[in-house]
Amino acid sequence: MTAVAIDANRLWERIEALSRITDPDRPWTRRSFSPLFLKGREWLVSEFRAGGLETTVDAAGNLVGRLDGSDPHLKPIVIGSHSDTVPSGGRYDGILGVLAGLEVAQSLVERGERLRHPLEIYDFLAEEPSEFGLSCIGSRALAGMLSASMLDLRRPDGMSLREGLAYVGGDPESLASVKRSPDGTAAYVEVHIEQGRVLEQEGTAIGIVTDIVGIHRERITVKGRADHAGATPMPLRADALVGAAHIVGTVYARALADSNKPLVATIGKLDVLPNAANAVPGEVEMVLEVRCGDEAATRTFGKTLIEEVRPSLEALRLEVQAEPVSHASPTPCAPVVRDAIRAAASSLGLSSRDLPSGAGHDGVFVALTGPIGMIFVPCRDGRSHAPEESIEPHQAADGARVLFETVRRLDATLG
Ligand code: GLV
Ligand code: MN
């Protein structure tokens, strides 16, 4: 096998072009299920087609580009990531993996090199938590885990997820067509920025992900009483935000005490009602997110938290309730894919090391359909989910080259 020259300039130009499709007032923002998201998708469809890929949107709203393989009996090798962003996020989280996949596929086409396996490039729908409160929507559907009750979730403007899927070109009534069997994928590989500091601090070019952290989310609601902020004496108030602030502080302290697990917990989303300067907050809804390699720890954190804070909240005349929103188990990456990534990096003369992913990824759901692996590249200061997220063109190219060599190795060895 000769080393492959992907077109590094084309990859970088595409990264820049897609990242510029952003809400101008909140760079870098391309929220799933928004008109901007569809604009990004339209651009991606034309690039996928220009790259020689047969391109469709599946029933779950995933954009899929495909190249046939030479052996019709083989399952597809899948490359993927996502084109949606968090609000005011970065330019590379997600799109790097989609565009590196496109670059690999287009380079194969241009070289006249046909894999034995079909090759599929996925832009998974809504990897980041969407306005429906759910993340990894497209990859969940691949694993048959997008349930009917999830389709009934509504975003604040009233749209249901069922309607949202149709809005992005999916078909909520045909989700069964997307579901894969547990051995439906020959292998899945995703290139992503590390979103941490390990690779940069060590000067290592490539991270080989060992496992993806488990993520548990719960909706916590604190109910008090909305009142006039001038006319209600302090001892008579039931201020839901005061209770919420107590919960936020307790989450922080408990997670800090458990940080050796390692466990992290965050309350990053709060909705305050009525949210007016001159009204006592009557209700606060917030999302608690707990991440840990120990699955039981992610589930028990919220339960014991509520037990701990309830007496203090009752003393403030507040009620508190918690209900689970989503749960993703910690997911190991498969040795067969990890070994292929390691061999690929070494064949290209690039340094590599194993490391876990503290971020969630679509691979958690794709793993229910076949072996998965992830290729990390360094990002500046480990910053991510923030506008400062930054990588160098050569780091994007390294990720795409390792992806190419990994896919060729998997194609040669997998049945
Ligand atoms: C995805 O970016 C996540 O880790 O939440
Ligand atoms: Mn992200």
Ligand code: MN
């Ligand atoms: Mn991501």
